[in-house]
């Protein structure tokens with residue numbers, strides 16, 4: 001099994017306060033992993049550590065071949081190119097169309113050829129069922145559609161790991177299921193996904209490996225067979 005993430009005896013701090021300690025986890029290529037836990041237990045802090053927004057100061061960690069302990073400011077853009085990050089609030093650029101949102105990311109990561117850019121955009125929009133919506137502006141799309149675009153954006157550079165922090169947090173239950181179907185599809189096509197959520201209905205509907213933050217620890221939840 002190829003490992004895309006491991007943490008060994010790691011602790012996560014916000015300033016001086018300890019959020020999580022003794023973290024020992026690994027995620028292998030192809031897995032779909034949930035990260036659950038009550039508000040304030042450290043899910044976002046954990047995710048931020050993985051994409052270089054919080055430093056790892058104690059313990060060891062490696063993500064998509066980057067050593068988190070030795071991560072320098074200048075490494076962060078390169079780390080993020082190997083990750084796809086999806087947030088609760090979509091974070092699309094509101095002043096341009098979907099196609100231009102996606103082209104912006106590709107150009108920022110060195111893509112130059114117009115035809116290659118167009119082909120890649122069509123490809124990722126197709127993966128999230130939004131191929132006909134590229135000409136629209138974000139405000140012309142529903143919340144679920146905007147999140148599907150954010151997932152397409154995360155796929156642009158063939159990420160080795162997708163980090164989704166409460167991707168259905170702003171969506172109604174039906175739309176959450178639609179977005180989850182997209183995430184399940186891309187996982188079946190080989191993408192590795194770590195998804196923070198407090199939506200237990202999704203966990204029950206789509207059972208998968210689950211990590212839980214509680215009492216300053218992260219541990220794997222053993223799921224009972226139904």
Ligand SMILES: Nc1ncnc2c1ncn2[C@@H]1O[C@H](COP(=O)(O)OP(=O)(O)OP(=O)(O)O)[C@@H](O)[C@H]1O
Nearest residue numbers: 014015019037038039040041042043044045046213
């Ligand atoms: N920027 C910050 N500075 C200092 N403390 C912070 C900061 N952000 C979060 N914390 C603290 O770290 C702890 C974990 O917060 P975190 O946001 O990681 O939890 P969470 O599980 O993601 O919660 P939520 O579901 O509400 O986002 C909380 O006690 C919080 O008050």
